[in-house]
Amino acid sequence: xxxxxxxxxxxxxxxxxxxxxxxxxxxxxxxxxxxxxxxxxxxxxxxxxxxxxxxxxxxxxxxxxxxxxxxxxxxxxxxxxxxxxxxxxxxxxxxxxxxxxxxxxxxxxxxxxxxxxxxxxxxxxxxxxxxxxxxxxxxxxxxxxxxxxxxxxxxxxxxxxxxxxxxxxxxxxxxxxxxxxxxxxxxxxxxxxxxxxxxxxxxxxxxxxxxxxxxxxxxxxxxxxxxxxxxxxxxxxxxxxxxxxxxxxxxxxxxxxxxxxxxxxxxxxxxxxxxxxxxxxxxxxxxxxxxxxxxxxxxxxxxxxxxxxxxxxxxxxxxxxxxxxxxxxxxxxxxxxxxxxxxxxxxxxxxxxxxxxxxxxxx
Numbered sequence: 001x002x003x004x005x006x007x008x009x010x011x012x013x014x015x016x017x018x019x020x021x022x023x024x025x026x027x028x029x030x031x032x033x034x035x036x037x038x039x040x041x042x043x044x045x046x047x048x049x050x051x052x053x054x055x056x057x058x059x060x061x062x063x064x065x066x067x068x069x070x071x072x073x074x075x076x077x078x079x080x081x082x083x084x085x086x087x088x089x090x091x092x093x094x095x096x097x098x099x100x101x102x103x104x105x106x107x108x109x110x111x112x113x114x115x116x117x118x119x120x121x122x123x124x125x126x127x128x129x130x131x132x133x134x135x136x137x138x139x140x141x142x143x144x145x146x147x148x149x150x151x152x153x154x155x156x157x158x159x160x161x162x163x164x165x166x167x168x169x170x171x172x173x174x175x176x177x178x179x180x181x182x183x184x185x186x187x188x189x190x191x192x193x194x195x196x197x198x199x200x201x202x203x204x205x206x207x208x209x210x211x212x213x214x215x216x217x218x219x220x221x222x223x224x225x226x227x228x229x230x231x232x233x234x235x236x237x238x239x240x241x242x243x244x245x246x247x248x249x250x251x252x253x254x255x256x257x258x259x260x261x262x263x264x265x266x267x268x269x270x271x272x273x274x275x276x277x278x279x280x281x282x283x284x285x286x287x288x289x290x291x292x293x294x295x296x297x298x299x300x301x302x303x304x305x306x307x308x309x310x311x312x313x314x315x316x317x318x319x320x321x322x323x324x325x326x327x328x329x330x331x332x333x334x335x336x337x338x339x340x341x342x343x344x345x346x347x348x349x350x351x352x353x354x355x356x357x358x359x360x361x362x363x
Contacts, residue, residue: 008164011042020104029058039064061177112137148306176293182268193259200232202277206243207285211333220253239263297362303343318354
């Protein structure tokens with residue numbers, strides 16, 4: 001097919017590639033197939049990544065990544081001179097790599113500036129109304145499909161299709177490596193909770209964006225139902241005050257305590273915990289994407305965000321969402337009020353049916 005594309009890139013002429021993704025954790029994890037595809041289709045390539053430092057664990061230990069470069073959002077706290085020194089140090093490290101190809105998967109202007117400063121032979125960026133500077137920074141621009149009509153992973157891979165690199169179906173898998181250290185420390189924490197690998201359901205009720213969360217009443221009722229059926233439940237949450245407060249509210253409504261490692265896990269340990277679970281239950285958040293990467297069956301509750309664009313990937317799953325004409329709206333709750341009626345309308349019975357369906361499918 002690449003013969004039809006007049007400006008395709010012959011990867012045999014490429015030595016080093018830099019892939020840039022400057023967004024949140026989930027967005028970064030969803031770029032992982034890009035690295036796999038490049039390395040599998042051109043094994044001689046050295047493929048590097050540039051991400052925000054707080055998201056680096058989403059890609060660290062990825063077998064297809066040669067070097068992982070990071071930008072620290074806290075550089076601005078160093079003052080103008082300190083920040084400039086940090087930026088110049090990063091630029092120097094990137095220039096030393098002499099990239100032949102730079103791919104930016106974000107409309108962030110930093111990607112455009114870096115592409116200009118690194119002067120690769122080829123460069124790829126998203127097409128859109130991001131300004132003349134952005135548009136003229138790239139030799140190739142890939143088209144995007146907005147409006148919850150195409151999965152984010154496929155949109156990332158469209159950057160490769162634009163240059164004549166077509167991923168096979170089995171090359172599009174998410175990759176996340178927990179690592180031996182995280183697996184060992186997680187195993188000890190599970191043992192303290194009296195849990196065994198493969199014998200529990202992991203429930204992650206929260207999101208950093210609380211408007212994506214189901215009601216505490218319904219989530220507590222779901223956990224109660226699971227435990228009454230004899231299922232072991234492990235609760236997790238990020239250590240932020242908002243998420244821990246929501247989890248405490250849920251726990252106060254349980255008829256019997258559930259095991260909890262909320263606020264106690266690193267991202268790599270969370271990946272190991274999800275990897276060892278029979279089933280993952282949660283909302284549209286990073287742990288749901290981790291479940292897809294670890295091939296753990298999952299039930300995902302969706303509200304304002306689009307399940308076609310952000311849903312579970314290549315894993316047995318059920319998406320539960322209310323049938324409302326306004327969703328997915330992408331808003332921070334109805335009217336921006338941080339309360340999503342579409343999530344409130346999801347009934348307990350629907351989620352239990354989804355759980356039963358996935359468990360039956362993945363026996």
